[in-house]
Amino acid sequence: xxxxxxxxxxxxxxxxxxxxxxxxxxxxxxxxxxxxxxxxxxxxxxxxxxxxxxxxxxxxxxxxxxxxxxxxxxxxxxxxxxxxxxxxxxxxxxxxxxxxxxxxxxxxxxxxxxxxxxxxxxxxxxxxxxxxxxxxxxxxxxxxxxxxxxxxxxxxxxxxxxxxxxxxxxxxxxxxxxxxxxxxxxxxxxxxxxxxxxxxxxxxxxxxxxxxxxxxxxxxxxxxxxxxxxxxxxxxxxxxxxxxxxxxxxxxxxxxxxxxxxxxxxxxxxxxxxxxxxxxxxxxxxxxxxxxxxxxxxxxxxxxxxxxxxxxxxxxxxxxxxxxxxxxxxxxxxxxxxxxxxxxxxxxxxxxxxxxxxxxxxxxxxxxxxxxxxxxxxxxxxxxxxxxxxxxxxxxxxxxxxxxxxxxxxxxxxx
Amino acid sequence: xxxxxxxxxxxxxxxxxxxxxxxxxxxxxxxxxxxxxxxxxxxxxxxxxxxxxxxxxxxxxxxxxxxxxxxxxxxxxxxxxxxxxxxxxxxxxxxxxxxxxxxxxxxxxxxxxxxxxxxxxxxxxxxxxxxxxxxxxxxxxxxxxxxxxxxxxxxxxxxxxxxxxxxxxxxxxxxxxxxxxxxxxxxxxxxxxxxxxxxxxxxxxxxxxxxxxxxxxxxxxxxxxxxxxxxxxxxxxxxxxxxxxxxxxxxxxxxxxxxxxxxxxxxxxxxxxxxxxxxxxxxxxxxxxx
Numbered sequence: 001x002x003x004x005x006x007x008x009x010x011x012x013x014x015x016x017x018x019x020x021x022x023x024x025x026x027x028x029x030x031x032x033x034x035x036x037x038x039x040x041x042x043x044x045x046x047x048x049x050x051x052x053x054x055x056x057x058x059x060x061x062x063x064x065x066x067x068x069x070x071x072x073x074x075x076x077x078x079x080x081x082x083x084x085x086x087x088x089x090x091x092x093x094x095x096x097x098x099x100x101x102x103x104x105x106x107x108x109x110x111x112x113x114x115x116x117x118x119x120x121x122x123x124x125x126x127x128x129x130x131x132x133x134x135x136x137x138x139x140x141x142x143x144x145x146x147x148x149x150x151x152x153x154x155x156x157x158x159x160x161x162x163x164x165x166x167x168x169x170x171x172x173x174x175x176x177x178x179x180x181x182x183x184x185x186x187x188x189x190x191x192x193x194x195x196x197x198x199x200x201x202x203x204x205x206x207x208x209x210x211x212x213x214x215x216x217x218x219x220x221x222x223x224x225x226x227x228x229x230x231x232x233x234x235x236x237x238x239x240x241x242x243x244x245x246x247x248x249x250x251x252x253x254x255x256x257x258x259x260x261x262x263x264x265x266x267x268x269x270x271x272x273x274x275x276x277x278x279x280x281x282x283x284x285x286x287x288x289x290x291x292x293x294x295x296x297x298x299x300x301x302x303x304x305x306x307x308x309x310x311x312x313x314x315x316x317x318x319x320x321x322x323x324x325x326x327x328x329x330x331x332x333x334x335x336x337x338x339x340x341x342x343x344x345x346x347x348x349x350x351x352x353x354x355x356x357x358x359x360x361x362x363x364x365x366x367x368x369x370x371x372x373x374x375x376x377x378x379x380x381x382x383x384x385x386x387x388x389x390x391x392x393x394x395x396x397x398x399x400x401x402x403x404x405x406x407x408x409x410x411x412x413x414x415x
Numbered sequence: 416x417x418x419x420x421x422x423x424x425x426x427x428x429x430x431x432x433x434x435x436x437x438x439x440x441x442x443x444x445x446x447x448x449x450x451x452x453x454x455x456x457x458x459x460x461x462x463x464x465x466x467x468x469x470x471x472x473x474x475x476x477x478x479x480x481x482x483x484x485x486x487x488x489x490x491x492x493x494x495x496x497x498x499x500x501x502x503x504x505x506x507x508x509x510x511x512x513x514x515x516x517x518x519x520x521x522x523x524x525x526x527x528x529x530x531x532x533x534x535x536x537x538x539x540x541x542x543x544x545x546x547x548x549x550x551x552x553x554x555x556x557x558x559x560x561x562x563x564x565x566x567x568x569x570x571x572x573x574x575x576x577x578x579x580x581x582x583x584x585x586x587x588x589x590x591x592x593x594x595x596x597x598x599x600x601x602x603x604x605x606x607x608x609x610x611x612x613x614x615x616x617x618x619x620x621x622x623x624x625x626x627x628x629x630x631x632x633x634x635x636x637x638x639x640x641x642x643x644x645x646x647x648x649x650x651x652x653x654x655x656x657x658x659x660x661x662x663x664x665x666x667x668x669x670x671x672x673x674x675x676x677x678x679x680x681x682x683x684x685x686x687x688x689x690x691x692x693x694x695x696x697x698x699x700x701x702x703x704x705x
Contacts, residue, residue: 067669067670070669070672071669074457074458077458078458092457092672095456095457095672096457099457099458185564185652185653185654186650186652187652187654187655190654240542240543240561240564241541241542241543241564242564243563243564243652243653244537244564244649244650244652244653379672380670380671380672380673381456381671381672381673384666384670384671384673388476388477388655391652391654391655392476392477392654392655392656394654395566395652395653395654395656396566396654396656406476409474410475410476413471413474413475
């Protein structure tokens, strides 16, 4: 074989190779799901993507609840080399949209009928000026209350349905020498309590005004003073050593009978499940007192990318994420529920089914609300400023009136 | 050619690092100052808007706490570390046995990173399994030592951990100083029948003045940089009661998407450092010219 022939052969082979590479969908995915259950959940998506003929480049950035990943993202976008898909949350999707960085998914959305299968409130946060630019992966419910079944039976207490009932139950538990509330004193956990208390004490309309619209009158109202009063009560129900404790240790306290209740999103359920506990027998789950449903949605935002194979990969990925198969498999690993309504939930446990049912009801009557504590309601600057006030109030002895004043000042200042 | 190289070789070798420092240190200081006068949020923006970021910064209660903590922390850390370091050095200087071993023991904390120090002290100070629990298990049931989880006192636990880490280093500085004091003067004083405490307070310690200055500079810049210690020990908590300017800046830049606030707080920190360092540099340079 002459050298010439060899060269021609090689060039044909390489051009063939190149043409298949163009047809092949490619994605580079930036996410921070690196711990056990989460990594397993991502693997589900990776395998499905590969089964559909795509190439997945994984870009996991661990640490700081996504802070490290966001720093990496900023560097990539500023460098003009954005990843195809990025794990993002709520209002930050809009922040990136304003920087002109997100791409248009309306083609896939129409083909797949997303408007029909996603709850309105959740569909809205995934749209940029009315056009889908990101997709929801799951829905975590934030306003859950977890109880230790045997402790509550011993004290003859049912899961409370009002905050007054909760206070009575907690006083009773305290007099029996049981810590009523397992809690970790980290700012985001204090904010998680505040989420539930605000919804329970203030009600759906008040929550919307205060935390979504950041209405200064609502933020400075007497209702807000009452909310802080209830926060002060909760402060009296935690043990002495709560400062800085991680949330999963607080969950373990409920599991081991060291505390009766925990107020925490449904990722806490993963801890119970991993320890082999079953809902109803070992632990109880109920929404925190007061109506409504606070969601915390994980999303993937699709960034503007060049190249057919990247755009094809982006569309395929978006389709698969909202698809029923992934939504079921992923959320079984993660402990949350599918964002897609009408998914078959027969493999899910009681708490998840209840969460899914409540989500549909809340979506219908307009009480499906974004969680402020988890950055779903307003942008980082505002939710950060509110968290500062909440955690400062919870960890010091300033009065509710002072905290309310500080809240108004903080929100004004964050503009 | 060779002559030229020989003449300029030192400048040529130094040039790359000079350029790198010019761009990556001073260039970015300039960039940060510029950004602090813009309304940058998630990504940097370049429209100047005046001093809004500074006005916001100084009306934010959390920044007040951070700045107050910096002054409390710096003052106590510098003073206590110097006092303990000096005492340790004087005691080691009494020609005792096993001085080498003791010196190493006291100096070792400096070899540990602040993360390790912070984590270790977090466990030691934790009321449920640290000092409080130990003393209670001895039978003193009413003993309380819960500074770590008390938002009024938590900043002092940071001081304790930092002093533990740095006083050995200060001791080493002073020990070197003590060894270099002219023995003839001390012998003359002893011949005159002056007591040892008087020799120290009247002759030796005053002659250590330059060492004091170095110690203050080293400790002060450590305290302004302090970040990892707070993150490991208290995580800024309870609430934000142990926030320092460095942790405030980090929060604003990386978890709040508020680059403008982060830049303005960084500039304020820079100003504080400059206020400490410039008089020192000035005095150093003047001394050399004389």
